[in-house]
Amino acid sequence: MTASQTVAPQTFEPLMEVDGLTKYFPVKSGLLGRATAVVKAVDGVSFNVAQGETLGIVGESGCGKSTTARLLMHLITPTAGKLRFQGKTVGTAEMPLKAFRRQVQMVFQDSYASLNPRLTIEDSIAFAPTVHGVSMVDAVARARRLLDRVGLEPKRFAGRYPHELSGGQRQRVNIARALALEPSVLLLDEAVSALDKSVEAQVLNLLLDLKEEFGLTYIFISHDLEVVRFVSSRVLVMYLGKIAEVGPTDALYEASAHPYTTALLGSMLSMDPDKRRTAAPLAGDPPNPINPPSGCRFHTRCAYAADICRTREPALSLVAANHHAACHLSDPTSGHTRPTRPAVAEVTA
Amino acid sequence: MISIATVPVLEPVQRSPGYWATVLRRFSRDPVAVGAGIVVLLLILMAIFAPLIAPADPYKGMALRRLRPPGTDGYPLGSDELGRDMLSRLIYGARLSLFIGVTPVFIALFVGSAIGITAGYVGGWVNTILMRVIDVFFAFPSVLLAIALSGALGAGIANSVISLTVVFIPPIARVAESVTTSVRTRDYVEAARASGASAFRIVRTQVLGNVAGPIFVYGMSLIAVSMILASGLSFLGLGVKPPEPEWGLMLNTLRTAIYTQPLLAALPGMMIFITSIAFNVLTDGLRSAMDIKS
Numbered sequence: 001m002t003a004s005q006t007v008a009p010q011t012f013e014p015l016m017e018v019d020g021l022t023k024y025f026p027v028k029s030g031l032l033g034r035a036t037a038v039v040k041a042v043d044g045v046s047f048n049v050a051q052g053e054t055l056g057i058v059g060e061s062g063c064g065k066s067t068t069a070r071l072l073m074h075l076i077t078p079t080a081g082k083l084r085f086q087g088k089t090v091g092t093a094e095m096p097l098k099a100f101r102r103q104v105q106m107v108f109q110d111s112y113a114s115l116n117p118r119l120t121i122e123d124s125i126a127f128a129p130t131v132h133g134v135s136m137v138d139a140v141a142r143a144r145r146l147l148d149r150v151g152l153e154p155k156r157f158a159g160r161y162p163h164e165l166s167g168g169q170r171q172r173v174n175i176a177r178a179l180a181l182e183p184s185v186l187l188l189d190e191a192v193s194a195l196d197k198s199v200e201a202q203v204l205n206l207l208l209d210l211k212e213e214f215g216l217t218y219i220f221i222s223h224d225l226e227v228v229r230f231v232s233s234r235v236l237v238m239y240l241g242k243i244a245e246v247g248p249t250d251a252l253y254e255a256s257a258h259p260y261t262t263a264l265l266g267s268m269l270s271m272d273p274d275k276r277r278t279a280a281p282l283a284g285d286p287p288n289p290i291n292p293p294s295g296c297r298f299h300t301r302c303a304y305a306a307d308i309c310r311t312r313e314p315a316l317s318l319v320a321a322n323h324h325a326a327c328h329l330s331d332p333t334s335g336h337t338r339p340t341r342p343a344v345a346e347v348t349a
Numbered sequence: 350m351i352s353i354a355t356v357p358v359l360e361p362v363q364r365s366p367g368y369w370a371t372v373l374r375r376f377s378r379d380p381v382a383v384g385a386g387i388v389v390l391l392l393i394l395m396a397i398f399a400p401l402i403a404p405a406d407p408y409k410g411m412a413l414r415r416l417r418p419p420g421t422d423g424y425p426l427g428s429d430e431l432g433r434d435m436l437s438r439l440i441y442g443a444r445l446s447l448f449i450g451v452t453p454v455f456i457a458l459f460v461g462s463a464i465g466i467t468a469g470y471v472g473g474w475v476n477t478i479l480m481r482v483i484d485v486f487f488a489f490p491s492v493l494l495a496i497a498l499s500g501a502l503g504a505g506i507a508n509s510v511i512s513l514t515v516v517f518i519p520p521i522a523r524v525a526e527s528v529t530t531s532v533r534t535r536d537y538v539e540a541a542r543a544s545g546a547s548a549f550r551i552v553r554t555q556v557l558g559n560v561a562g563p564i565f566v567y568g569m570s571l572i573a574v575s576m577i578l579a580s581g582l583s584f585l586g587l588g589v590k591p592p593e594p595e596w597g598l599m600l601n602t603l604r605t606a607i608y609t610q611p612l613l614a615a616l617p618g619m620m621i622f623i624t625s626i627a628f629n630v631l632t633d634g635l636r637s638a639m640d641i642k643s
Contacts, residue, residue, distance in 0.1 A: 101544060
């Protein structure tokens with residue numbers, strides 16, 4: 001349980017198994033463009049996604065959330081790591097990339113940039129099915145049914161261009177486009193972050209309805225902790241390319257085990273004036289991923305950092321059912337304790 | 350299978366005007382550009398219907414009636430150094446001048462776009478190799494390159510078209526590469542990749558529509574340059590050979606008359622000037638019509 005960064009076997013059969021996903025971007029400099037350093041954007045991330053759940057992925061900008069999404073979609077090639085889907089390794093003969101992409105689709109953050117300005121929205125939606133051998137007429141018919149389903153009347157919207165639509169309408173089109181291949185998993189990379197609050201709520205409700213209707217599994221990437229709490233059944237917290245904590249939403253939000261998660265949650269706005277905080281929960285920017293800190297990557301900003309944190313990297317350890325944290329405090333064998341915070345002591349007990 | 354509430358299949362929907370329809374509408378509201386377009390159209394019509402318009406045979410000279418000034422009876426624009434009708438030669442000249450001005454640009458548009466889009470979309474070492482080879486051609490000024498190639502290949506219409514094509518491939522490839530590079534990282538291309546489409550299919554359906562406009566406008570702007578270079582080659586004796594009527598060549602053969610009949614000697618130059626200005630203004634109009642800020 002403590003040996004590696006792997007999430008412990010769970011009670012459900014995982015739909016997607018991510019094993020040691022790693023992406024280093026070389027930093028090139030000089031005349032010959034030799035790689036002089038690497039940005040460790042995603043560094044040995046392993047997690048499972050269960051059929052029908054919504055896994056929220058949160059973290060600060062630059063923590064590797066979007067890189068993880070693009071790695072999962074195989075839009076960029078990983079430096080290391082394996083991805084298994086329905087028990088089959090993706091990219092091999094048993095699960096070719098094209099078959100995998102039929103099952104897993106993505107909704108991007110920028111609703112405008114993710115639609116081709118030269119194509120009508122029905123053509124944009126119909127594109128993917130035609131790639132997989134659906135005839136143009138059938139694909140367009142499917143596109144119109146999907147438009148209708150996401151709340152855009154096909155008669156009025158099918159023949160329009162992206163610039164004639166509002167941000168919320170465009171994001172509905174993007175969702176319809178992602179659904180056009182009838183996938184089982186939807187990767188939502190900050191899919192509602194660019195929308196204003198009222199539209200965001202509508203789109204979120206649409207996503208929840210679609211999930212139920214089509215039996216979808218969501219991987220919901222966002223920096224918005226409130227939204228993640230609203231939609232997710234499980235949450236994964238990332239810090240500098242590594243998993244800090246992963247666990248069921250309620251357990252994680254109410255009894256976070258990792259000091260980073262606690263600080264992150266402390267930055268959430270509260271409706272209760274008594275809970276208002278004046279001091280920033282976290283000081284400074286995250287360290288540079290080109291040269292991440294030794295040991296625990298969070299030790300430079302952690303209030304509980306001890307000597308062991310500077311030298312030894314914590315593995316994910318179980319703190320409660322299905323709830324893991326990569327912190328020496330959660331690992332009784334590390335010898336690192338935190339007497340000042342009884343809440344955590346309760347959880348670990 | 351996903352079951353979705355059914356809507357009657359493919360009934361007509363409201364269609365918004367597409368990009369090119371919008372460009373055309375904006376272009377039609379620009380009187381200067383439309384004027385230039387009409388001039389270009391007239392020049393093309395003049396070239397096509399030269400035999401019907403020209404009052405005389407452009408090859409038939411009259412040794413006794415050489416270098417008549419414009420307005421002479423029977424010679425509305427005078428006669429050249431061999432006594433041939435200037436007006437007829439200028440009208441027939443549009444055929445060759447337009448042909449060797451426009452053809453290289455269109456061939457270069459195909460070849461250059463193919464190179465540039467490939468380099469831009471594939472990226473990496475393919476881009477490096479293709480674009481460094483292209484850069485070699487940039488080391489030569491275009492006039493010198495055209496002259497050198499024409500000189501090496503020998504005079505003639507086909508050879509001047511070939512050498513001008515080679516001159517225009519590098520700049521078009523460079524423009525195509527830069528617009529493709531900017532388009533290929535857009536999210537809609539990523540989304541198309543995520544759908545499992547092949548690179549060729551993505552370029553054809555998602556990239557081409559977004560890069561064709563800027564590349565085409567750039568190509569149009571090269572037509573004026575091409576016309577002048579083609580005329581220059583003919584002037585130097587590397588292009589069209591006498592007695593073919595071609596504006597650049599006519600400029601050359603009439604240069605000896607510059608002191609005696611300056612107006613006559615300037616006429617072919619005027620035609621080149623009008624044509625290249627018309628193409629330039631037309632290009633500017635197209636460029637601003639395509640600059641749509643949604």
